[in-house]
Amino acid sequence: MKTLYRKFINATLLILGISIVIAFILANWVYMTSTKQKIDQQNVKIAREVASSLEHRHTTPHLGFKEYFESVSKLGYQIYVLSESGEEFFFGEPFSDKNLPAEAMKVIEENKIYHGMDDSPSRWLMMSHFANQLENTVGVPFIFDQEKYGLYLRPNNKMLFSDVHVIFAWFFVAVSIVSISGVIWLSKRLIQPITKLTEATREITRENFNYPLNIQRDDEIGQLAESFSTMQVQLQHNDESRKSFINNVSHDFQSPLMNIQGYAELLKTQELDEEHLEYVQIIDQESKRLSNLTKQLLLLTSLDQKSYPMKLGTTRIDTQIKETVRRHQWRLEEKEIEISYHLPPSPILVDPELIMTVWDNLLTNAIKYNQPGGSIFIRIAQNEGCLIITFADTGIGMTEEQASKIFERFYRVDAARKKGGTGLGLSIVKQIIELHNGSIKVESEIQSGTTFTITLTVEKQTEE
Amino acid sequence: MRVLVVDDDINIQRLVTIHLTREGYQVFKADDAEEALSLLEKQNVDLAIVDVMMPGMNGFDLTKILTRDWEIPVILLTAKDQLSDKEIGFLSGSEDYIVKPFEVKELLFRVAVVLRRMQRVYDSVIQAGNMKIDRSSFEVEINQETILFPLKEFELLTILASRLNKTTPRSLLIEQAWGADYEGSEQTLNTHINRIRERLRKHGASLEILTTRGIGYRLEELK
Incomplete structure (x- = not known):
């Protein structure tokens, strides 16, 4: 904000400087081409009049001309008189340099007028x-x-240099001072609303659409402020409708899905023949998949917006992971999977909502693709400004080729197809980890298990 | 155990009721907060399951009243899997929350956990050998590693640890873990004890479960 202000003043001073130089060059050129000659001729005319009035004076020669030139010099002239015999006389203010070029001698020798004011090269x-x-x-x-x-x-x-000239000089100084301070004042006035607009833009990125502008002007900046306010209102409206859409999709979609799923499950407990049981299972699985898919697609669309507005906050990821484990405990018990963890207190600056999705996805996978009676181990290790989080399971594992593709969108290994996976979970995980400048690796061996390793830097990230 | 279910979606209300009744809970239903509150005037309940999005008073406000004025533990049902919602939920005093769509088994598990937690306020941490049992979070810590035991095994281990070096009769163990009217075979107890033994060994506990022939089991520190 200061730089623009400085630029304005620098530019003004520069313009002032350049205009002085150009004006000087122009004035010089005019002086050289015409003014100089005119001044020279005027002075020659004056000198001639002075000389001729001396020649026609009817005074006695013995009184000499000294008195006459003395009085002429008092009118504001510096006079030098040289006689044929080499006698010199000075009148008025003394010259600082008394050299006379040979050209000047021709005045006496050849009666030729000396144009010292015009000619000097x-x-x-x-x-x-x-x-x-x-x-x-x-x-x-x-x-x-x-x-x-x-x-x-x-x-x-x-x-x-008459008094008038001094007055003109002061006039010039006054004009420059007034115009420079005018520029300072004007640029301040011009920059103030721009600073305000910048502040308002920053607030918008923080999802605050109510930053007051209070800019009342009829110039271009006023117009900008006005359309900015309109934009604020529009953005607020968009943001609200986006959020309400997400809410509606979550609530109004999930409730009916919940019912389909719940009643299908109820049917499963009835005495059904094998074929009908299979149908019910399909309804159950597919409704689960649809519900996952809606959630994940919503998350993915917001992640895809080029700069997802991360809401960073210091988060205890150890308690987050414990919380996730607790939520899945019933399923762990159902599948007789043993879970153990080593989770020392680990506060880190992340988007808590997003990072929670990561734990949820990884744990869901570790359970879903585990073998009955298997186990899961979760660990957080602190290492030189990094947190290393590992999720290790004793599940069905993958081949190397499969493991290289699991972060791709909609890629599902065959096992995942059977278990109603959406093929989005891990690509979301990867995207979220990368948003946090972290990395994720997978190691897997078929029939013996899979280990996901996430590295997050703890160093304080700035909000921008 | 009496459970109050408050949800404006009749189908979900019915679904939850069916499953809870099957598990042996006595269920009371209410369509909204007002109905729930007037029902509480004449009926005591041990737990309430409350939907967040309801016409009239919302689930958060109802939870505040239930936990503050009636001291009833609340499990919130929410459709929004968002942290802000969970925070508001816990701030209004709920014990737990479940995100829709949930599987009924999940709900049953949570109900059991919350009810168990409510019953024991005493002596929440037990230390035995290099093992620490936290009864409020259901965590077992051995060698700085936390293990979540299945609920039944956790119950059994807790009893044995609280009576360290003393033999606990089989009948008492069965009663504590499965309830007095349990009719299953004693073989089930053996299976569970064997699993606990295996887990203790695997995680390097300085403890072992010994059998007192014909009477029961006791937990002892390894020499």
């Missing part, structure tokens, strides 16, 4: 206009008291 920046150098002058010839002189002058820098 070394000066290609308009700053040179303010260079306090003798070179940076215009020169005109004049005759005084029968002697040839050169008059070189340039306006004093103080005259060039």
Whole structure:
């Protein structure tokens, strides 16, 4: 959030900088191509007037011209006078550099005007206009008291930087300060609603659809906020209907299935001939399968949504597994399967609902494919930031080829077909374990048993 | 034992009733919470089986009233296999829950477990040798490994462990595990005792069951 804000200010400063550079280059170009000549000519004109008014003065020559130039310099000019005989006179502000090029000598020798302001090739920046150098002058010839002189002058820098210019400079500074702080304020105002929208989006991923936006604007951001609010309502509606659908499927499907199953089982206890008993068993099995299938398909559709919203919480998986065992205890007793476990307290950050499905599936399989009088052993081992959970049974086992395929969807080994398996259980298990960045392995030997090994990392996972 | 069944689905109500009656329970039926509560005014029950989704007062609220005001253990029937539901269930005080569709045998097992748990509040942990018996969770721990014994075997082992080094007569064992009016052969007891022996050996218990000829069995620590 800060970066966007910084970007705005950086961009403004950059634009300001670039525009200053471009404006300077343009102004320089204009100065070089036209302004410089105009200034030069203006100054030549002034110099000529100064010279000619001296020539036409009807004062006595013995008084000299010093007094005259002195008074002209006070009007804001720096003046240098050079006589034919090499006599030099300075008036007004002194020059910092008193070198004069050979070109300037032609004023006296050839009566040629010196354009020091325009011609100088070394000066290609308009700053040179303010260079306090003798070179940076215009020169005109004049005759005084029968002697040839050169008059070189340039306006004093103080005259060039008048009070008006200072006012303009301050004006410029004020404009920049106001516009920079304006940009800061504006970007703050612009970014605030964006931050709010980001927060609201985050809340939506947590299934909170009631985050208040309170953005009242008529610009594009206002429109965005408005459609965002509409989306919130729509999402909430979708979420509710999805949940109620799942609830309905669970309740309204399972209750009738429960009845079919229950009454089929009742029929089984009646005295039936073999054929009818078989029919009843089929009804019983298939209703069980249908009920499993509905549950698993519901789970699978939600898992398939690309980013399943995991509701992570610290969970004691040892108590979860014990709980699962307890729920299946009646079946274990019926099949005379002995179950033992070593489950030390193992808190871990997982989605409790999903991970419970894993234990349930693994235990159901271990019971379903066990042999009467067999046994099941469950263990949690803690190892360097990992939990290793093993489910070992003494069941019918699988061949290596079968074991390599059991995590595929709808794959069922022949035994599973007979026992009403859906072919989804283990693929769900695998998907859930992978969602938790864990791994699952299977080892199996035909007629002697199967062992599933799950590895989960305990290290604290962040919520994102 | 008297069991109250509260479910608005008549068919499930009937199904559960048939099986419970066959097992020898006395069953009372109610279609909703109100009927159940008015029935309780004139009839004592030992256990209630309550459906979660019912018109009117739901199963959770009924469970609260039954456990708090009547001190009746409750088994909840739920169609939603979701943790949040189970949590609400236990918070409202239910002893156990069963997810629909359940097999009737499952329900019968749970009913038996809950009723047994209700009967014994005393002395829930017994220690004998390297074996620990937890009577509230029906767990047997040997060498840091927990084993779930079948219910009958668990009962027998509990009696023997609570009378360590003392001989328990066969008749007492049969009465405790199967009930006073048990009519099966004594051979069944032998089979169960042999299975317990095998399990103790397999899991490395420092205990063994010895036969006192003509009288019964006793549990002793291995020397």
